[in-house]
Amino acid sequence: MKALLVGVGQAGGKLTTALSEFDAGMGFGAVRDALAVNTAAADLEPLPLDTVLIGQSRVNGHGVGGDNELGAEVMDEDSIEVLDALAPRMTAEIEAVVVVAGLGGGTGSGGAPVLVRELSRVYDVPVYALGVLPGRDEGALYQVNAGRSLKTLVREADATILLDNDAWRSAGESVGGGYAAINESMAKRVGLLLAAGEATQGVGESVVDTSEVINTLRAGGMAAVGYASSPAAEDPGENVNTVTSAVRSAVMTGLSLPNATDADAGLVAVAGDPNRISRKGAEKARKWLQEETGSMQVRGGDFPLDSDRLAAVVLLAGVERSSRVEEFLERARQAVRDEPEAKPDPAMAFQNDELDDLM
Template sequence: MKLALVGVGAVGSRMVDRILEVEADTGRAFTRGNALVCDIARTPADGFDAVPEDQRVLLGDTHEDVTAEGVEGDLELAADVAGTDLPEFRRALDSLAIHESDGVLVVADLGSATGSGAGAVLVEELQGLYDEPLYVLGALPADDDGGVAALNAARALRSVVPTADSTLAFDRETWPGDPESDDDPEIRALATRVATLFAAGELDSDAVAENAMDSSDLIRTLEPGGIASVGYASTDVEPDERGLFARLVAWFSRGGDDGDEATDAAKVKSLVQRAANTRLTVPCEVSSAERALVVLSGPPSELSRRGFESARQWLEAEADTVEILAGDDPRPRSSTLEAVVIFSNVTDVPRIDALQQRALDTQAAREGGRASDSDAVESRDHDSATDAAPSEAGDEGDGGDGGDAADADAADADAADADAADADAADAGTADDVPLIQDAEAVADDGSE
């Protein structure tokens, strides 16, 4: 499937850079460098290995509220800057051959202000500009990233999932690492999964697939929308250095060698099972998926047809759906046998449930802080009015002085309470009130409509 990549924010841009790097390292060709990255900052970032300088876009560099650090966690500012600089973004899109692509993949860290705020704006813009399918690869924050990151991600999901044709989730709690690092092994692992999945069906080798697949298979799999999760497994094998004719002769002559075929079939089935049962990009109950697709990639001699069919039948039972598509991606010079599985429109995703709940708790804490702040201000106003009124007891002597001191102490206490409430509100985040996802399956439901 030919893809155009669009990275949003610092982390999203680095993720695109790694995808391009893995594509080149593995000899695949599904983007052919057709990528664009954009960030909000005063000066352009460095550290890119695969994205050329002319394919990097800087937004907000003249905006008065954007600092050297970017939007400094202000989601609303990020959305405002993206909206204001849409003409600049559209001009940059002219460098992408989107009309020659089968789809667009927007990559963003949904827990960051830029990835969430600007990402939602740019996803909506791209969906309106092009007819090609629009997919989102969104990183979800880890628990240690805090409540504001969870709130950003929940708001982004509420906007992005219904807009995009499908949203591939990447959970940083499941895949811990340093997203700010230029060499995060978890990001490279994600890039490997993306490259193995989307490169299948592209004519970048001289081998002919037995179970050929093309972009329509991926489009059909992701068509239900909602949240998607990707699984992957690999094992080392001997590369197949023979020519095409020799490989075909060897393949047809294998018919009577049931022992070798049974061994290869078991290897393939085991690999697909590992891909589905080990670390998915976001943990989910695979039986809640509406559709699934499995791709087997590696030397042609290792791609057992019997094992492939057995693995497909197992996946149908595991995912509880007959809508299982499959294809192979022969790579004669590869020394790795790989299986990648994508589960589309999964509705039972505990991590997203937990993320939504934390977002709601954070929003409630912020609103509670605002209410406490308002009560404290009213209390101070009341005390000030009381102090300003003449006191007969105060006029008569020392008793009045004692009352004034007590009022002053009470006012000080109220001021301290107000300061504490201000701090709580600041900790809870600064984003404006936006409806959040209220129930566990709302994301999937919105995406499926």
């Protein structure tokens, strides 16, 4: 899928960078171009991407803090600047736009849904969101922000691929300390998914096509991506279990949104040397995924790659009924319930008072 990436906010910019670098490093060329947008000049500074600073008249390059309503307003006011910067990059070859953001902050959380809406108005290609959910130890504000942002993204985007900051956290490690590793894991999954339909080498009937990725995402709502790999034998006959267990691991332990296995549609791409891919293994894995997700709509195919390993890239779409999503939404709702009552207006203390106002 030839994609144009737009990172909004700090996490959005960093993840977009990681994705662009992964794609370039693998020589895929699925990421055709990328742009980073922020209200904070300091967060754009270190990025090796073209950038657009928005909201200067409001926040003077200092960011919106955790205020995602302000993030949404600023994007609403300045979206034309972002659209102008994207226009020359939206060439005829672009098959999708992916708006990338951390959902728990301010600029990305508020700005991404507004930008997705504007892009959908202007362009006919699908507009996907790639959203980072805050880990469970992040504060209440992050949970509330992410809950509201997600609700709006699901309405506006063709599909929202979710990455959970808790997904690859090793025990005892803080989320912040592990960002680089988390971003790499996320970039690999999404980067492989985008590249899966781009394979040109060894094209055969069984090769995954971009339209299959797009059709899987047509289930809409929320989606998750899984990945796992293992060494493979040269003889495909010996790789039946290699393929099935890679697919199983991609779903059971390698998913960007853990336990999101209740899905409306799925896609399994078996990546590796086509001569090593076991047809029987791929077919068995696809059947297993149908049972596991409860969806009859599971597509499958090869993703030819020059490697002596075999890997599975699994896309699950329509995962909003999953326990992980429910868990997160409950966290967000609880944080809203726990919000302190608005402080009464101090002026109320002087109601019907004999004291006159001074001015």
